[in-house]
Amino acid sequence: MDTKTPTQTVTLTIDDQNVTVPKGTTLLKAATEVGIEIPTLCHLKELSPDGSCRMCMVEVEGGRKGGLVTACTAHAADGMVIHTQNKKVRDSRRFVLDLLLSNHKIDCFNCAANGDCKLQDYSIEYGLTGTSFHGRRQPANKIDHSNPFFDYDPEKCIMCRRCSRVCELRQGRDVISIAKRGFDTKMMPSYGEAWDESNCESCGNCVSVCPTGALTAKDHKNYRDWETKKIQTTCPHCGTGCQVNLVVKGNKIVGAEPANGPANKNLLCVKGKFASYKFVGSDDRLTTPLIKRDGQFVEATWDEALTLVADKFTALKQAHGGDSLAGFSCSRSINEDNFVFEKMVRTAFETNNVDNCARVCHSATVHGLAQTLGSGAMTNTIEDITTDVDAILLVGSNPTEAHPVIGSQIRQAVQHGAQLVVADPRKIDLVHNAKLHLQVKGGTNVALANGLMNVIINEGLADEAFIAQRTEGYEALKAMVADYTPEVVAEICEIEPEAIVQAARIYANAKKAPIIYCLGVTEHSTGTEGVMSMSNLAMLVGKIGKPGCGVNPLRGQNNVQGACDMGCSPFDFPGYQKVANQDVVHKFEKAWGTTLNPKIGLTSTQVLPAAIRGDIKGLYIFGEDPIVTDPDTSHVRKALENLDFLVVQELFMTETAAYADVILPGISFAEKDGTFTNTERRVQRVRKAVEPRGLAREDFAVFAEVATRMGQPMAYDSASDIMDEIAQLLPTFGGINFKRLENPNGLQWPCRDQDDPGTPIMHVGEFSRGKGLFMAIPYKPAKELPDDAYPYMMSTGRMLYHYNTRAMTGRTEGINQISDHSYIEINYEDANHLGIKDGDKVKVSSRRGSIETYAAVGDRVMADSVFMTFHFPDGNVNEITNAVFDDIAIIPEYKVCAVAIEPINS
Structure with a gap:
């Protein structure tokens, strides 16, 4: 029986409409729910009411002090009668506007915010073209141009404090505040510095919420709002999956604004706000196929280039076998491109030598969590692990720089009372917000985890019921960590034993406490063991399969999760269906109408040495630059130089592309439709905003054409068609299609059928593998340690x-x-x-x-x-x-x- 207490409601009348809302609802929200718009200049829906602008005045019949109240702060009560547009209310608002205009530079024609300014809109609505007040005002011509991305004009500032509130309470930086007095009052960075001398991160969130032209992006001078359209898509940078509106004028992207996505909630970082679009229109984009002749690249037709690509790869396959070929796919491109790319490699190349850049960042996560939990992905949602939590254990992750919007949300969590424990060799920015910093020696994560578990077990903080009911392998783990006392681990990690004890108690005693980790755990010679240690720790205290808990890897690039999901791996077909499983091979042979290679392929980090040995003859690189990204660059160069044939499909002439025999122009995220999958397994739409540059084609269409020319017919009309095929072949994507993805929250896999709403939290009730597996993992030092020559x-x-x-x-x-x-x-x-x-x-x-x-x-x-x-x-x-x-x-x-x-x- 459901024993939940029913929500208490109140009924009131707003402009002659009866309205019933939950008790505690503000008048502003109550009015909005019945379509009545009340003007406001200071209100931000993500924050508590401020009530400073006084524009949202409404009249309460019989109320005190003349009955006028601010709708954003006043709460609805039974029997209230509210007027939002009578003469008293409108006169009050008109007076507020008159006061604001008395200290405002009225220069709408030259203002970048013209047509997108709330003050302008309300002034027109209330019939004001100027102010009735005269006398002293804000000093003129004091615009601060110092920030590289935006300008601040104090003459246009109305002191609504939106900028300071979003900076302090949402971005968590507290850079902006009100300074000085009277008509000299203005919003300024701390200590009155210029913007470029402050600790401003240039996230631009203050610019996005400014209701006037006081804070404007420098690029905004090139357009006015009415000239543009906005296309909502997914940011192309990190794995957070922020939703962003690309501002398009003609066939050019001129700006970007935060959208209200589930992962970002109207926040962006400096990259999303100011660097998510300029590269799309860059003059040095590759726009036509290039073939290297006599050491020089010359332009070619698509037919010439694709004929050469297909003929060369076919010849190498016939002479040396399919396993002499390989392909590196792109974790920044859409799921649909990655699916078709790995399909091309497996069917036309006849090899499983396909990989993506997760190999050099998060492959340890895929392997480690799959073995211990049954699924190699983040267990909870970004919102869940940053909103209602008691503690956060952050290990080897620097989210304020690598995943900035998640970093901001962690700062918000600390503001709301969460205790943050940071385990990192560096004093990362979040150390300033932390309860405790474990400044461990690099490469000692496994020892630290074992030490924490030692304390938890010895102090009786383990969740014995959870362990007994839902896990296996505990006794071996318990015996192994018995040797990892705080004193032993402190010597290995070079920290104090007391800090290990304190961290263990904070994490274990918290009701809700997620583990969040990143490349500081995975990019080690013991990276997979490090990941398994994170799941050991979470299972030990029963913090998996529950809200506000879990093991949560922050995936690096925008679609590295998706590239892995789509099977760009030598071990896995799409959906982590194993190459080593003969039934899986038969399934894909039947679906794709061909015979597939049953041999596990080479990883990207194995392909390059194999190229040096001469075992790999041909390589197709899509959107990756291993000359820059892979370790030991000289060996990467030798590998590329030793290939018989190299194809690179790219946006720009990268260092790797310079080694190619054929370069094919790719198209950017803003020029295609498709999907990205963010770090929390959320599949979200990518939408075409502008036409591709030059002769560039859809990337998946190029792969399909290469396969077709190599004897494996393949064709798709759209990315939506590809997703339909993905849904047929991947049980975890069975309920995902483009129509359902119009849902603003996307869909989180597993999503198995059309009625499945998706899975926000993994392993609820049962682990994907049945029982969670504890792995007894002893600490092993890194393979290269300092010595006298390299100290x-x-x-x-x-x-x-x-x-x-x-x-x-x-x-x-x-x-x-x-x-x-x-x-x-x-x-x-x-x-x-x-x-x-x-x-x-x-x-x-x-x-x-x-x-x-x-x-x-x-x-x-x-x-x-x-x-x-x-x-x-x-x-x-x-x-x-x-x-x-x-x-x-x-x-x-x-x-x-x-x-x-x-x-x-x-």
């Missing part, structure tokens, strides 16, 4: 402003203005010992080579440790990273590499 332990990762190879972000001027060269973070102590100052040029060497970069001296890294990003062509860190692999997932150990550093005397 510093280097780690790599992302930064906020750039993304991967900078192919997209590097074509946004403002991004480059903020960050345009590589750097290495060095601890003060080490810098002083080496005679290095902040900004000095330094040489960084490993056993694989040397690079030059610039020192960023501080305390973000521990002594004897350093950190570099992998975004920049100068000082490309992958020239020196270690190509040793995780034995299970074949993932490179990006996070641990021994280096030497020396100053370069200018």
Whole structure:
């Protein structure tokens, strides 16, 4: 029997309409629910009411003080009679507008917000073309142009405080505040600094909520709102899956605005707001097929290029077998492209040598969680693990830079009372918000997890009922972690034993506490073991299959989850159906009408050494740049140079494309229809905003044509048709199609049939594999540790402003203005010992080579440790990273590499 207490309601009258709403509803929301619009300038629906603008005044019959109240703060009550448009109300609003205009520069014709300004709209509605007040006003011509992306004009500011509230309460930065007094009052960054001197992240969320032209994007001067249309799509950067409205004028994208998606809720980061579109219209886009002749690329027709591609791959297959060919697919392109690409490789190339960039980032997640839980994906939703939680255990993840909108939501969670425990070798930004920072030595995640479990078991904090009912393998785990006392683990991790005990208690005692991790767990030679350790820890306290809990990997690129789902893996057909399973092979043979290779293929990190040996003859690379992204760059170059034939399908002339025999122009996310799958398994629409550049074609159509020319007929009319085929072959996608994806929340797999609403939380009641499997995993050190010759332990990762190879972000001027060269973070102590100052040029060497970069001296890294990003062509860190692999997932150990550093005397 349902014993839930029924929701209490109240009934009132608004403009002669009877309205029944839940008790506690504001008058503003009650009016909105019956289609009555009440004007407001300060209100943000995601935040509690502010009541500062006074535009939402309404009259309550019989109310105190003349009956006028602010609708955003006043609550509905039984029997209330509300008037929203009578003379008293309209006179009140007109007076507010008159006051606002008295200190507002009325220059609508020259204002970028013309036609998209609430103050302008309301002034027209209430009949004001100017102010009746005279005298002193905001000083003129004080526009701050210093931010590379937006301008601030205090003469147009109405002090609604939307910017400061979204910055503090949603972005979690608290950069903007009201400064000075009287007519000198204005919104300013902290301490009155210019925008470019503050700690503003340039997320642009303040710009997006500004109701006037006070904060305007610099690009907005090139268009007016009425000239444009807005196309909602999914951001092409990280795996958060933010929904974004691309602003289109003609056939050009001129701006981007946050949309109300389930993962971002009207927030964007600097990349989504300002760098998600400029690369689409870049002048250096590839627009026609190119064939290399006598060492030079020359333009070719599609027929010439595709004939050459098909003939060369066919000849190599006939001479050396299908396993002499391979394909690397693109984790930034849509699911439909990835599905057709792996289908082309498996059917036309006749090999399972297909992979995607998850190999070098999150393949450990796919393998580790699949083995322990039965599904290699995030267990809960972004909203669930950041909204109503008591604690968060963040391990090897830097979300404020790698997944910025999730980082903002974690800051919000801390504001609302969650205790944050950060386990990371660096003092990442979220350390400032954390209850506890475990600054562990790089490569010691398994030891830390074992130490936490030791404390939990010894202090009686394990969920014995959950363990008994839903798991197996516990006794072996318990016996193994008995040796990992806080004192033993503290010595391995180089932290205090008390910190391990405190972290274990915070996590275990919290009712709702998710584990969130990223590449700091996976990119190790023990990455899969690290992932399994995360699931061990969560199962030990029964925090899986429940709201606000789970094991939650943040997938790196926008569609790395989808590329894995679509079978761009040598081990898996689409939907993680195993190549090693003969029944699965027969299933796909029947569906695709051909005989398939039953042999497990090579990973991308195995293909390149095989090319050096001469075992791989031909390679098709779609949207990847391994020269920049893969470890030990010199070996990647040797591999590409040793191929008989290389095809690259790309947007730009990348470093990898320069090695190709044929380059085929690809099209960007903004030029195609399809889907991305974000880190929380949410399949969301990608919508075409502009036409492709030049002669570029749909990527999936190119793959289908290559397959057809190689003797495997293949054709699709649309991405929707491809998704229909995906739904037929993947049980977890059985209920997904484009019609259902018009749902603004998308669909989270598993979604097995047309009546299935999707699965927000995995493993509820039962794990995908039946019982959760504890894995007793002892700690193993990294395969390369510092020594006298190479005394510093280097780690790599992302930064906020750039993304991967900078192919997209590097074509946004403002991004480059903020960050345009590589750097290495060095601890003060080490810098002083080496005679290095902040900004000095330094040489960084490993056993694989040397690079030059610039020192960023501080305390973000521990002594004897350093950190570099992998975004920049100068000082490309992958020239020196270690190509040793995780034995299970074949993932490179990006996070641990021994280096030497020396100053370069200018």
